[in-house]
Amino acid sequence: xxxxxxxxxxxxxxxxxxxxxxxxxxxxxxxxxxxxxxxxxxxxxxxxxxxxxxxxxxxxxxxxxxxxxxxxxxxxxxxxxxxxxxxxxxxxxxxxxxxxxxxxxxxxxxxxxxxxxxxxxxxxxxxxxxxxxxxxxxxxxxxxxxxxxxxxxxxxxxxxxxxxxxxxxxxxxxxxxxxxxxxxxxxxxxxxxxxxxxxxxxxxxxxxxxxxxxxxxxxxxxxxxxxxxxxxxxxxxxxxxxxxxxxxxxxxxxxxxxxxxxxxxxxxxxxxxxxxxxxxxxxxxxxxxxxxxxxxxxxx
Numbered sequence: 001x002x003x004x005x006x007x008x009x010x011x012x013x014x015x016x017x018x019x020x021x022x023x024x025x026x027x028x029x030x031x032x033x034x035x036x037x038x039x040x041x042x043x044x045x046x047x048x049x050x051x052x053x054x055x056x057x058x059x060x061x062x063x064x065x066x067x068x069x070x071x072x073x074x075x076x077x078x079x080x081x082x083x084x085x086x087x088x089x090x091x092x093x094x095x096x097x098x099x100x101x102x103x104x105x106x107x108x109x110x111x112x113x114x115x116x117x118x119x120x121x122x123x124x125x126x127x128x129x130x131x132x133x134x135x136x137x138x139x140x141x142x143x144x145x146x147x148x149x150x151x152x153x154x155x156x157x158x159x160x161x162x163x164x165x166x167x168x169x170x171x172x173x174x175x176x177x178x179x180x181x182x183x184x185x186x187x188x189x190x191x192x193x194x195x196x197x198x199x200x201x202x203x204x205x206x207x208x209x210x211x212x213x214x215x216x217x218x219x220x221x222x223x224x225x226x227x228x229x230x231x232x233x234x235x236x237x238x239x240x241x242x243x244x245x246x247x248x249x250x251x252x253x254x255x256x257x258x259x260x261x262x263x264x265x266x267x268x269x270x271x272x273x274x275x276x277x278x279x280x281x282x283x284x285x286x287x288x289x290x291x292x293x294x295x296x297x298x299x300x
Contacts, residue, residue: 017044052080052118052180059086059114064093071097071116075104076172078179084114100165102173127177127192134174134196135239138203141167142232142284145210150225155214164207171200191298195291202235202287209280218273223263227278230260231285238291245299250292260285 003015017027027033033044057070067090074082082104084090091109094116098104103120141163148155174196178189209228212218234256241249264278 052078054081054083055079056083056085059084059090060088062086062090067093068097071101072172075101076175076179078176080118082116084116085112086114087112090114100169102169127174127181130170130174130177131192131196132243134170134199135242137167137170138199138206139232139235139239141203142206142228142235145206146225146228146232149210149213149220149228153213153217155210157211157214160207160210160214164203167203167207168200171196171203174199188298191294195294195298198287198291198294202284205280205283205287209277209284212273212277212280216273218271218277220274220277221267221270223266224274224278224281227260227263227281227285230256230263231281231288234260234285234288238288238295241292242295245295253289253292257285257289 001018003018006014008014022028035042035044055074057074059067059070062070067084070084071082071094084094091106091114094106094114098106098116103118104116105119106114107117107119108115144163175193178192178196213220234253237249237253237256240246241253260282264282270278
C-alpha cells in the first residue's frame with residue numbers, strides 16, 4: 001500500500017499508519033513503536049506478539065503421521081487455532097499429537113470438525129532465553145547418550161523416544177516463538193528459524209545414533225567415544241560462539257570437526273552398525289560447525 005509523506009514545519013516527515021494495523025496491534029495501548037532502518041526500507045514494529053490466526057485442513061485422506069506433520073508445521077508457523085475436518089474419528093490421534101506441543105489442546109469436536117487452540121498464551125518475548133534452554137537441552141541429550149552408550153546401556157526404545165519427544169517439543173516451541181516475534185525483522189527471523197530447525201535436526205541425529213546402539217548393541221571401536229566427545233565439543237563451542245560472539249572460537253570449532261572426520265576414517269573393518277553410528281557422530285560435528293555461518297549472519 002502507498003502512504004502520503006507529509007513534511008512538517010521543523011523539516012520532519014510523517015506518514016499515517018493504516019487503521020486496521022493500528023487496531024490489530026493495539027497501538028493505543030503501547031504508543032511507542034520500534035522503527036528499524038534496513039536499506040531503502042523502514043520497518044515499523046509494535047513489539048507485540050503476532051496473532052497467529054486460524055487455519056483449516058481437510059484431513060479425510062490423512063493418516064496418523066501426516067496429521068502429526070500438518071499439526072507440527074502449523075504450530076511452528078504460529079497459528080493459534082487449527083481446525084481438522086474429517087469424517088473418521090481422529091480425536092485420539094489429535095489428543096496424542098497436542099500432548100507434546102506446549103500450550104495446545106483439542107478444545108472441541110463436533111460433526112467431524114476438530115478444533116485445536118493455543119490455550120497457553122505463552123510469552124515468547126525473550127527469545128534468547130528460550131533459545132538458550134533449547135540449546136542446553138540438546139547438549140544434555142548428547143551427554144546422556146554418551147553416558148549410556150559407553151556405560152550401562154540400559155536405555156530402552158521407549159525411554160529414548162520419550163527423551164526425543166521432549167527435545168523436539170521445545171525445538172518446535174522455539175520455532176513457533178521465532179515466527180510470532182520476529183516478523184518485524186524478516187532477515188533475522190529467517191536466520192533464527194533456520195538455526196532452530198538445525199538444532200532440531202542435530203537432536204534427531206543424536207536420537208538416531210543412540211537408537212542404533214539401543215537396538216543393535218554393535219561392537220564399538222575404542223575411538224568412537226573420542227569422536228562423540230569431539231562432536232559434542234564442537235556443539236558446545238557453537239553454543240559459546242552464539243552467546244559470546246568471540247570469533248576466536250570459530251577456528252577451534254573447525255579444528256574439532258576435522259579431528260572427528262579424521263578419526264572416522266581410522267579403520268574400515270568395523271561392525272556395520274558401529275559404522276552407522278560413526279556417520280551420525282560426524283554429521284553432528286558437521287551440523288554444529290555449520291551453525292557458525294548462521295551465527296555470523298545474525299551477528300553482522
